[in-house]
Amino acid sequence: MNIDSLVEGILARNVRSVARAITLAENYPHEAAELLRHVYPKTGKALIIGVTGAPGAGKSSLVDKLSLYYRKERDLSVAIVAVDPSSPFSGGAILGDRIRMQALSLDPKTFIRSMATRGNLGGLSRATADAVAILDSASYDRIIVETVGVGQDEVDIVKTADLSIVVLVPGMGDDVQTIKAGIMEIGDIFVINKADRDGVLRTERELEALLSMTERADGWKPPIVKTIAIQSSGINELEQAIELYKQHLDSGKANVFERKRRVAEQRLIQLLRERLLQTVLEDDSLKTELDKAAIEVAAKRCDPYSIVENICKRVIKK
């Protein structure tokens, strides 16, 4: 594949080039690295919005309606990255995609992509970060990363967004009370979706009480927006809350650079972890050694810890 023409296609926001580059990042991280070196300097213009929440909170509908709002009311281009933890029990993202396709896919300024875990090829958060970088360089104005909100991988993904939306639903009992402190750090905006259900006031009060207990260093008070996504209700209020936060980021009150530095730090470690392993596994004799070692370990003649320690000592320069 010609990297130069692919880069050209991405920067011209050619949908096929963008899609192909993301597939490359998912399946061939090493090859994708060269591509990403080229597009990386063009990133940083998009507003990256993370959306997370418990399964069944209606995140997909919310994201779809927000995207439609961006297209119709603001003429902004939108890319959606739906992160599917590819569990045998999920299936949500795939169904979600189908519904979305009907409403959005014919629009060239909307890009939709599901990301699934690619086990050994280095994790969902790395691949998602690559996809976001590709979409950012393709000049999409808003990139929405939607995750199911379970698993550390997904929390990591949300933390790298410019702005994070946490979606809750009323009537989930004492759900808000069992929410851990982590959520307060993650959420820049809170949405209570399905706000026509019973218990919305209680959920709102509980959330307000939780929010009032914490004060952010940047002075931002995370707003609570009530929506009924399937009726498109509350979407404009959500969009306004997002713009307010964007202004807050632009105002300099938030230490944006410190956040970017932390994201960069995490990204470097993530890439280093994977590339070290890949570089070592490029050596065929080491691969053969590992194959033999697996048999020894399975037969309990060796322990895996000693084998790995030994390999590390040999392959890493001190």
Next chain:
Amino acid sequence: MNIDSLVEGILARNVRSVARAITLAENYPHEAAELLRHVYPKTGKALIIGVTGAPGAGKSSLVDKLSLYYRKERDLSVAIVAVDPSSPFSGGAILGDRIRMQALSLDPKTFIRSMATRGNLGGLSRATADAVAILDSASYDRIIVETVGVGQDEVDIVKTADLSIVVLVPGMGDDVQTIKAGIMEIGDIFVINKADRDGVLRTERELEALLSMTERADGWKPPIVKTIAIQSSGINELEQAIELYKQHLDSGKANVFERKRRVAEQRLIQLLRERLLQTVLEDDSLKTELDKAAIEVAAKRCDPYSIVENICKRVIKK
């Protein structure tokens, strides 16, 4: 900490030593590696049972009742490892622990532990595998690893068990139909819990239809067991199904060694990925370099891909 006395404590099934060793594995994988080298030769006696299923399927109750059955009816020692993806939306494992404590904690032949993600220290599946190895060397007869069933990490965890139980509940609509092919590979035994609910027959028939479409190479036909865990109903049938599968494994019909070899292979790669990174980061000058690089990346003066490529070239011997 004295590794020798800790090893001694583990092998004597001293609960404090076991708990301390698992904490070590969670937080200090490097230090734990030395310990694990010592206990590893003593592993391989326990039957490791993976239990997974959608949130709300009643896995915790099922695991608790199964454990009680093992203690009361079979006088077997049991260790439970409840994997908490430590999402802000979970909280289940923690609550589960409290309920369990009441019923089980006073029994010295029962060990219960929640595992939470420790972000950068190398992932949940590595830490869980270490914990299982520690418990196995401490001669627990049955080790039950319970996961929420979302995320690749957890699927990886379940795959390393000797036997995997997939827990479903009736009345979740077309849930069974949305289950992906992956589940058929994972489940050695299927449980329909909350079997007093409406729709149990439909769920059973759908599951049977799905199971009839696949034939396993080892000739095992995964049974479907109906339980009402909170009433302890069906637990003895589940235990019998587990014993039948254990006999199947012992019979030699299942290619147990091939499975162990694959698990060992995965484990070696997992450990290698982490230890390579750790070994590289032990170098203080490299850490300083990464800190500076994070600032350059955040300022868009460098791209992370080139920096990581450069480090890999320098630190890995060819």
